[in-house]
Structures are given as structure tokens and as C-alpha cells.
Amino acid sequence: MKIYKFGGSSVKDATAIKRVSNIILSQDRCGVVVVSATKNTTNELETIAKSSSLSEENLTSKLISTLFDRHREIARDLELDIELSIFELETELRAISSSMKGDGEVSPSKMDSLYSFGERLSSLILSRYLQRVSTKNVILKDVREVLITNDHWNLAAPLIGETSSAIEKWGSLTENDLVITQGFIGSTTSGQTTTLGREGSDFSATLLGEVLHASEVTIWTDVAGVATCDPRIIDTAKFIENLSYKHAASLAHFGAKVLFERTLEPAIRKKFPVLVRSTLSPSEVGTSIHELPLESGPVGIALENNILTVVGEKLLSEDVDFPFNCLKSYEIERQTDEFISLKFSNEDTGNAVEVLHAWVLKSLHS
Structure with a gap:
């Protein structure tokens, strides 16, 4: 059922x-x-x-x-x-x-x-x-x-x-x-x-x-899945066809509005997939959230106020070249291997989204 x-x-x-x-x-x-x-x-x-x-x-x-x-x-x-x-x-x-x-x-x-x-x-x-x-x-x-x-x-x-x-x-x-x-x-x-x-x-x-x-x-x-970034913020955002429970929950926690934060708890307990699809485009595949092997690198970006969080796996490892040097003035709110949260001024937030999102897409494609 x-x-x-x-x-x-x-x-x-x-x-x-x-x-x-x-x-x-x-x-x-x-x-x-x-x-x-x-x-x-x-x-x-x-x-x-x-x-x-x-x-x-x-x-x-x-x-x-x-x-x-x-x-x-x-x-x-x-x-x-x-x-x-x-x-x-x-x-x-x-x-x-x-x-x-x-x-x-x-x-x-x-x-x-x-x-x-x-x-x-x-x-x-x-x-x-x-x-x-x-x-x-x-x-x-x-x-x-x-x-x-x-x-x-x-x-x-x-x-x-x-x-x-x-x-x-x-x-x-x-x-x-x-x-x-x-x-x-x-x-x-x-x-x-x-x-x-x-x-x-x-x-x-x-x-x-x-x-x-x-x-x-x-x-x-009304959107065709979970995206690499909010499509209303950046038009190069790509919908993610398959997403792990862990990463979807993290994106929701840090401000991605597609899912309520606690939505995935029952699915994680019982291991059933949660799909996100669009009523406006029902033929679109959407995003399937389920148990997946976790690979190094970024998965997506969530933005809440002026705090931009990159979600992924082993983000602080030598294998992942996080583009700190390409960003203008920022404060590190918190960083772990699973997420890095950065705070920007109003005038720098837009540029930071573009830089980090381009890096996310490049990392996913590679």
C-alpha cells in the first residue's frame, strides 16, 4: 500500500x-x-x-x-x-x-x-x-x-x-x-x-x-523534488533523483523547505522510501529518499536567513576541496564532516550561493 x-x-x-x-x-x-x-x-x-x-x-x-x-x-x-x-x-x-x-x-x-x-x-x-x-x-x-x-x-x-x-x-x-x-x-x-x-x-x-x-x-x-539548492534562489539548481535519509534530513534541518524536519524519522525506523513529486508535473520522476551508500563530497545547499549550509559527507577530509578561498568575508558558524555552516552579510550571500552551488554541481558531476 x-x-x-x-x-x-x-x-x-x-x-x-x-x-x-x-x-x-x-x-x-x-x-x-x-x-x-x-x-x-x-x-x-x-x-x-x-x-x-x-x-x-x-x-x-x-x-x-x-x-x-x-x-x-x-x-x-x-x-x-x-x-x-x-x-x-x-x-x-x-x-x-x-x-x-x-x-x-x-x-x-x-x-x-x-x-x-x-x-x-x-x-x-x-x-x-x-x-x-x-x-x-x-x-x-x-x-x-x-x-x-x-x-x-x-x-x-x-x-x-x-x-x-x-x-x-x-x-x-x-x-x-x-x-x-x-x-x-x-x-x-x-x-x-x-x-x-x-x-x-x-x-x-x-x-x-x-x-x-x-x-x-x-x-x-508544487516542486519536482528536493534540489541541490532552492530553485527560487538560483536557477541552476538541479533536482536530486536519489537522496539518502541522512542528507535529506540534514537539508530539512538547515532550512530546505521541501520537507518538514521530522518527516523522515518514521521512514528511517521502518526503511520505506519517501518520494517528493510535483502535482503540477506528475510525470516527473521527482526525488526518492531512501537508504543509500554515502560518498565523499557535497550533496546540496540549504539557506536560512544569511546562514548557508553545505550538506554532504567527509566535507573536511583532504579528498574534498571545499572552496573557502573563493568566498568573500564570512564567519564559520559550525563545521563537521557532514555539514559546514557559514554566515555571510546581506550583500555577500548571493555571491556565496552562486560560488558554492557551482562547486556542488561540479562535485556531483565528477
Whole structure:
């Protein structure tokens, strides 16, 4: 069984949802789909929480109406009759919002409850559309039934043993079953809603991959894989077809935004591949992250603020000629055989990216 995860931009409107559905329908072995909230919904929910806590009732009501009307429009464009389900979610959200009135600041536990509505709305819409167009038995499941976490609000840690036991609530899934569920959210052992941290839906997918014994997990996003550097920063960036768990995790840790930092932990434990592919170019091979022999030299670059980190293997050895002499003024933040982090001024960062990325590409080609 394969698990697919789709991010917020992949389900942002009716056209995007149809595109995602076509990808799902083209894959016989896709058994579980994990979906994020539609684009910008999580930010909107944070704004609602803030206005609620400050007792700005008129503004709060207007913000909630705007959020739900946008999802109603997506449902109408897809010709779905789900007004009652959307109304029930809106009523529930308004009740939680009302309970925050006058708090002054947003309660982390209430914020997690509010956060859940983004994924619950997107998964509702996607599941109902797939029920209409798919020949499979499409089932909407609440991931909070099975993804059990501690109560570290806004950044909860999964409890693997409890999750492994709870997954039995979903029963045995057949090849004809297609489960649609939510990313990002979970629940405590007492049933309170939690979240895994912003962008945590990738982590949700691999956690489900672990407890459902998936053969692979595919993260569908708007880029065609993990690149040697962020393609938005440098246009010579190349997508990496095969990448080790270790190097992918390091790139995520140091600022590469394609993957949530903890995504690969379940995959490393259970040794299943994680693929990163593009919903906009589904025919592209993308990046396969799995166990690989580690070779000397650089693999890629991550940039966060003005700190540029080269990730690779044996970077401080005599076999690897790191181009320190080609760089302008910099500070060494930290260096090991696995990564070298350098800090540059604003005016020197662009040049440093070009120099180091050219060296990375040359090293990979050689």
C-alpha cells in the first residue's frame, strides 16, 4: 500500500482538487491520502483566534464567514452537496471561537482545536469529490482517532506505541479501499486535539506509513523534488533523483523547505522510501529518499536567513576541496564532516550561493 500526502497549494481550489484527484485515480496502489488545509487557511484560523481572544466579535464573525464561504465556493465549483456538513463544522468552530472571547491571549490548546478545522474542511471536500468520481470505496477518516500524541500543544510529539495500537480502529483496509484523512493534527490519550507543528502534514503521512506498513510515502508538492539548492534562489539548481535519509534530513534541518524536519524519522525506523513529486508535473520522476551508500563530497545547499549550509559527507577530509578561498568575508558558524555552516552579510550571500552551488554541481558531476 502507498500513502499520498498533498499540501495546501495542491488543494487550494476546485481546479487543484480535480488535478489531485486525477493523480490519485491513476494509481491503483494508493490506499491512504493525507491532506493539508487549503492554502492560507491555517493563517486565517490564527487571525480568527487572535480576534476572538481580544473580544472583537464582529470582526471574528466576518472572518469565520469569509473562511467558510471560500470552502463553500470550492464545493459548489465541484458540484458537491455538502452544505450540511460544512454548516456543522462552522457551528463547531464558532462555539470554540466564542469560548476564547476575552482570554486576552490565545490558549495553545484552544488554538490546536481551532487549527483542526482547516484539514477537516479540505479532507471533507476531497473525499466527497472522490466518492463521486472514483470506483473505489472512498472513506473519510478522522486521523485524531489513531494518531496519538503527547500534550505539547502546537508542537506535539507522536506516541508511536499508542498510535500503533489505535490504528486498529480503522480495521483492515482492502485494495479497493481509499482512505482520505487529515495531516497536521492528532489527539492526546484523553482525546484533546493537538497539532504536530506548522507544515507537519508530511510527518503525519510518514507516521501513518509506519503504523500501516506502507511500501512508500509520496509527498506531493508544487516542486519536482528536493534540489541541490532552492530553485527560487538560483536557477541552476538541479533536482536530486536519489537522496539518502541522512542528507535529506540534514537539508530539512538547515532550512530546505521541501520537507518538514521530522518527516523522515518514521521512514528511517521502518526503511520505506519517501518520494517528493510535483502535482503540477506528475510525470516527473521527482526525488526518492531512501537508504543509500554515502560518498565523499557535497550533496546540496540549504539557506536560512544569511546562514548557508553545505550538506554532504567527509566535507573536511583532504579528498574534498571545499572552496573557502573563493568566498568573500564570512564567519564559520559550525563545521563537521557532514555539514559546514557559514554566515555571510546581506550583500555577500548571493555571491556565496552562486560560488558554492557551482562547486556542488561540479562535485556531483565528477
